[in-house]
Amino acid sequence: MTAYIRARGVCLEVPYYLQPEQRNTSWLRTLLGAVTSVPKRHFATLLDDVSFEMEEGDRVALIGRNGAGKTTLLRVLTGAFQPTRGHVEMSGTKQALLNLGLGFNQEGTLIENIYLRATAMGIRAAQVRTMIDSILDFSELGDLANRRLFTLSSGQRMRLGFAISTSAQHDIMLLDEWFGAGDAQFVRKARERLVDRVEGSKIVVVASHNTELAKKLCNRGLVLQAGRVAYLGPIKDALVHYADIVRNANRAKTEALEDAGASLQSFPKDAGGASPPAEKTRVVSERNAGNRG
Numbered sequence: 276m277t278a279y280i281r282a283r284g285v286c287l288e289v290p291y292y293l294q295p296e297q298r299n300t301s302w303l304r305t306l307l308g309a310v311t312s313v314p315k316r317h318f319a320t321l322l323d324d325v326s327f328e329m330e331e332g333d334r335v336a337l338i339g340r341n342g343a344g345k346t347t348l349l350r351v352l353t354g355a356f357q358p359t360r361g362h363v364e365m366s367g368t369k370q371a372l373l374n375l376g377l378g379f380n381q382e383g384t385l386i387e388n389i390y391l392r393a394t395a396m397g398i399r400a401a402q403v404r405t406m407i408d409s410i411l412d413f414s415e416l417g418d419l420a421n422r423r424l425f426t427l428s429s430g431q432r433m434r435l436g437f438a439i440s441t442s443a444q445h446d447i448m449l450l451d452e453w454f455g456a457g458d459a460q461f462v463r464k465a466r467e468r469l470v471d472r473v474e475g476s477k478i479v480v481v482a483s484h485n486t487e488l489a490k491k492l493c494n495r496g497l498v499l500q501a502g503r504v505a506y507l508g509p510i511k512d513a514l515v516h517y518a519d520i521v522r523n524a525n526r527a528k529t530e531a532l533e534d535a536g537a538s539l540q541s542f543p544k545d546a547g548g549a550s551p552p553a554e555k556t557r558v559v560s561e562r563n564a565g566n567r568g
């Protein structure tokens with residue numbers, strides 16, 4: 276089966292609720308306000324008209340500043356979020372390494388959880404049976420096989436999640452950042468397996484801030500900016516494009532700080548003891564703190 280991912284005009288809007296702001300009132304009013312005021316509904320556009328095609332052999336780095344929409348796009352690709360407009364077409368089996376703890380039952384034993392997660396990944400029960408030993412072996416948790424999951428440390432849970440998620444080779448691999456799955460020795464082992472799985476996959480999509488990793492692993496880059504595709508092309512060009520975005524954002528920030536500083540300097544000294552506007556005071560004091568550092 277030929278693997279591909281095709282996204283056409285994908286938009287994702289989500290509702291969120293804001294409590295009306297209560298400032299400069301007495302504690303009683305604040306308390307009453309918290310109980311009686313109705314939160315207002317707003318909508319946030321997390322992805323805006325995202326279109327692309329990924330074919331076999333593509334190793335695509337999702338690049339963008341914090342909040343650009345990388346994880347959200349991966350979630351749409353896994354099927355966890357349905358686009359509010361547009362659609363995604365995918366062909367091939369997929370493996371997602373986004374949240375290693377997802378789908379675990381804390382009350383179940385390790386073996387029960389292996390069944391639970393593996394069957395949720397579409398693996399038949401008979402096949403899961405043959406995989407249990409190797410999963411326990413890889414996660415080095417064989418001695419705890421019949422313990423309940425909640426008795427494990429968070430690092431042990433992550434190891435189990437990683438071992439299950441990477442137990443089978445899939446056509447499409449979706450990865451969110453690099454993560455520390457346990458201690459240094461396990462991280463080394465996990466990296467090796469991951470490289471193996473990446474090599475065996477037909478398409479890989481990885482969200483990362485790590486430009487070295489992106490260069491090493493990927494041949495294409497999809498740059499996201501505020502939920503929109505800012506660039507899609509060869510990884511080298513994508514990283515240049517991303518560097519431009521970061522540089523422009525830093526320049527805009529510096530200019531805003533300089534403007535704030537200039538208007539503060541022009542604030543009349545003999546303004547009858549009045550203080551400069553609170554917002555500007557904060558910006559300038561941050562800038563001064565930066566100068567000291």
Ligand SMILES: Nc1ncnc2c1ncn2[C@@H]1O[C@H](COP(=O)(O)OP(=O)(O)OP(=O)(O)O)[C@@H](O)[C@H]1O
Pocket residue numbers: 289290291319321339340341342343344345346347348
């Ligand atoms: N449920 C939600 N409701 C409202 N806004 C949300 C929700 N989930 C995410 N967001 C917003 O969507 C935007 C994109 O988030 P996302 O996690 O996809 O960013 P990201 O590019 O992966 O960022 P990072 O590099 O920091 O991980 C952010 O501004 C975030 O605040």
